[in-house]
Amino acid sequence: MSRRLIFHVDANSAYLSWEAVRRLQHGDRLDLRSVPAVVGGNPETRHGIVLTKSIPAKNYGIETGESVFSARAKCPELIIVPPDYYLYMQCSKAFGDILREYSPLVEQYSIDEYFLDYTGMVKALGDPLETAYRLKEQIKQELGFTVNVGISSNKLLAKMGSELKKPDMVHTLFPEEMPYKMWPLPVEELFGVGRATAPKLKERGILTIGDLASADPRHLKLFLKSYGYLLWNFANGRDASSVRPDRRVLIKGIGNSTTIPFDVDDRQTASLVLLSLVENVGARLRQAEYLAGLVSVSIRNKEFYSYSHQRKLFMPTDSTNKIHETACQLFNEIWHQEPIRHLGVRVAELCTNSLLQTSIFEENIEKQRAMDRAVDEIRSRYGLKSVMRASFLHSGLSCVAGGTVTEEEYPIMSSLL
Ligand SMILES: [Mg+2]
Structure with missing residues (x-):
């Protein structure tokens, strides 16, 4: 049986890019992506939080999830724009429509992420890597924003692949590439390793995804229960879930x-x-x-x-x-x-x-x-x-x-x- 081909397509700094594109289309000369800018909860109060940041904002040390107040303290000239979910819904839908030109098996995973099953499409559309570049360029041309594409034989690795270098990149992360592309990464970058789990792994000397992959699953089970076994499988790139086109974020x-x-x-x-x-x-x-x-x-x-x-x-x-x-x-x-x-x-x-x-x-x-x-x-x-x-x-x-x-x-x- 030949292996599956799964793409994970993720819009880069989605909310911010979408707002930037809208402003450019309405004649604005400034591209929000090129200056310190964030999309944030409520710019008037201290309680709003940063939902998405531009790369220049990131360079000021501004992080997703921190308060708009503290972000502005790091960068006084920071531009803060309020979220507009109606815009996001339109962009998200247009994004999905393009992907469905490449396969009928497209699953929306979140407002700015989709999985696409390319397995049956190779004969009709050709090499997966070339297709991924084509798809990425089409989105850039028609919708004005950039995406990352991760390609692998399952959803988990495709998603990990799209997280590699950003923005506007295509990465493959097939199982044989894990030793040099995924295993050297810090363990907290593995999908599913949360804020509570990472310190427990590190305390026990498990610092990289590779350390986790080569750990004894029985040992992991002792302090993480069956969740440890699941993470061990993830670290080894194992995931059998299928792309479900009926699933939409509604x-x-x-x-x-x-x-x-x-x-x-x-x-x-x-x-x-x-x-x-x-x-x-x-x-x-x-x-x-x-x-x-x-x-x-x-x-x-x-x-x-x-x-x-x-x-x-x-x-x-x-x-x-x-x-x-x-x-x-x-x-x-x-x-x-x-x-x-x-x-x-x-x-x-x-x-x-x-x-x-x-x-x-x-x-x-x-x-x-x-x-x-x-x-x-x-x-x-x-x-x-x-x-x-x-x-x-x-x-x-x-x-x-x-x-x-x-x-x-x-x-x-x-x-x-
Ligand atoms: Mg994204």
Whole structure:
């Protein structure tokens, strides 16, 4: 059997490039990509975060996920543009349409990333490497932005390949190339090695992806459970998941908010309300088979004054506990200690969970996922209140709040932000 040929195509600094292209098309002389610039949450407040940065901004040490406030401290002349998801949706769709000229098997992985199965297309369209260059140039010519293409025999290696040198590059990363292209890289650059996992590996002398690939999987299992085995497989370039063209990223975010029947003025009750909101958000996220990369919390006080705060996660998740933990941190960071009337939680920056269908990301997650799934299953059969966390007993609160449920479909995105 001949091996599969998978492309991973990733738009470079997507949000920023897309904004830059729009401005150039509208007669702007300045290309945002050529100056220190970021797309950031809310430039007027200190709470917005950097979603995407230009390469000159990166050279000032500005990082994705840091606050716009601290980014501006590093570079006072930094240009900050607000996000425009309607624009991103249009660019993302046009990007996918071009890819579908090269194969019917195209799967959207996130708003700016696609997998393409080229296996059956070689006869019709020719050499994969030449095709990748052609495709990259076509996107540049027709849509004005650059992409990286990774080519390999599976999705994992294709994705790792597209992460190699950026921007505007094509890289192959076939299994036989791993020893010199992937194994020398720091272990935290391996897909799936998160902020919590990397230090545990390093403590044990596993510094590179190659160290992980040659580690004894039984040893890894001792401190990372079955997740260690999964990472060991990844480090060795093993992944059998298929490109699923039916999978599209259709929703941008999932939110839930509630008006509380009494004024909340302590952290513990607020944490419970947040949990009741997250229970619902988490279940919908899992049902849609997405992971979220961003969590935000909004607060409205007695005087109807609203404020919000958001954070990018280091690893996308669909875990109720993880989202709740982040929501509580965000709440604690911004709450002015006044009585609250209304609370909201929202997750965004969704990507599909297809690369890691069963066991995802951070360690100990398997147990949590099994638990989340069990609860989802029981609730779908016996009703929302058939299972509740003990902390809700006698709290006067519903264990699953469903005040205002918002599922944000792309077509109605213009109303957002
Ligand atoms: Mg990208």
